[in-house]
Amino acid sequence: MVPVICIDGPSGAGKGTIAKRLAEHLGWHLLDSGALYRVLGHACLLAGIPWDDEPAVTEMATNLDVSFRPGSEGVDVLLAGQDVTRAVRSEEGGHGASAVAVIPDVRAALLERQRQLALAPGLVADGRDMGSVVFVDAPLKIFLSASPEARAQRRYSQLLARGESVSLPRLLEAIKERDARDANRDASPLVAAEDAVTIDSTELSVDAVFNRVLDLVATRGLGTRASG
Numbered sequence: 095m096v097p098v099i100c101i102d103g104p105s106g107a108g109k110g111t112i113a114k115r116l117a118e119h120l121g122w123h124l125l126d127s128g129a130l131y132r133v134l135g136h137a138c139l140l141a142g143i144p145w146d147d148e149p150a151v152t153e154m155a156t157n158l159d160v161s162f163r164p165g166s167e168g169v170d171v172l173l174a175g176q177d178v179t180r181a182v183r184s185e186e187g188g189h190g191a192s193a194v195a196v197i198p199d200v201r202a203a204l205l206e207r208q209r210q211l212a213l214a215p216g217l218v219a220d221g222r223d224m225g226s227v228v229f230v231d232a233p234l235k236i237f238l239s240a241s242p243e244a245r246a247q248r249r250y251s252q253l254l255a256r257g258e259s260v261s262l263p264r265l266l267e268a269i270k271e272r273d274a275r276d277a278n279r280d281a282s283p284l285v286a287a288e289d290a291v292t293i294d295s296t297e298l299s300v301d302a303v304f305n306r307v308l309d310l311v312a313t314r315g316l317g318t319r320a321s322g
């Protein structure tokens with residue numbers, strides 16, 4: 095069976111950064127499952143489908159022509175061959191993703207698509223329900239968390255660097271709202287899988303988190319640490 099390492103957690107905990115680095119380090123594939131929900135929200139927006147129109151959003155999820163290619167921030171996202179990376183990674187893109195992700199039929203429609211991405215030599219999967227629903231048999235599940243304040247601050251710096259104008263208090267409010275929606279929805283709510291290892295990154299640098307992850311990877315016999 096192809097090994098999968100799951101990295102789940104709330105938005106802004108650093109999952110994307112760690113998952114990308116780990117996939118590169120191991121030479122494994124990367125699944126940014128949030129991008130799937132983001133591109134779906136974006137596709138609905140383009141088609142004039144409201145995010146709460148469950149049958150129409152589900153149909154869109156079933157027929158979604160999405161593909162990924164390695165990019166500077168993990169993966170670039172293509173919708174019907176068009177690069178929509180920037181739009182889907184915006185705050186609006188995250189909002190749409192969180193809205194369509196509450197629909198159980200949408201999650202079911204995207205499940206098999208995600209499982210098909212578990213290809214040799216291995217997959218690093220980043221999301222909310224990778225360990226609890228999509229890859230329940232994964233040999234390593236990490237739940238990466240951080241305080242809402244730390245996550246808002248990180249997201250703020252990231253958006254500023256990208257040239258987007260944002261307000262820190264508004265970001266904090268949005269993060270808390272998104273946390274509540276992701277954690278309280280009925281379908282695959284954001285929870286740590288029972289067998290997940292939790293890492294709280296509030297006080298940790300990216301390197302420190304990455305080293306902890308590498309230790310876990312080595313302990314589970316999934317890879318070897320690069321020297322140096």
Ligand code: DC
Nearest residue numbers: 105127128131191192195221222223
């Ligand atoms: O990881 P992200 O910020 O790109 O995710 C955007 C939204 O998509 C998030 O608010 C919840 C949803 N999501 C989900 O429900 N399940 C996943 N596996 C990944 C993301």
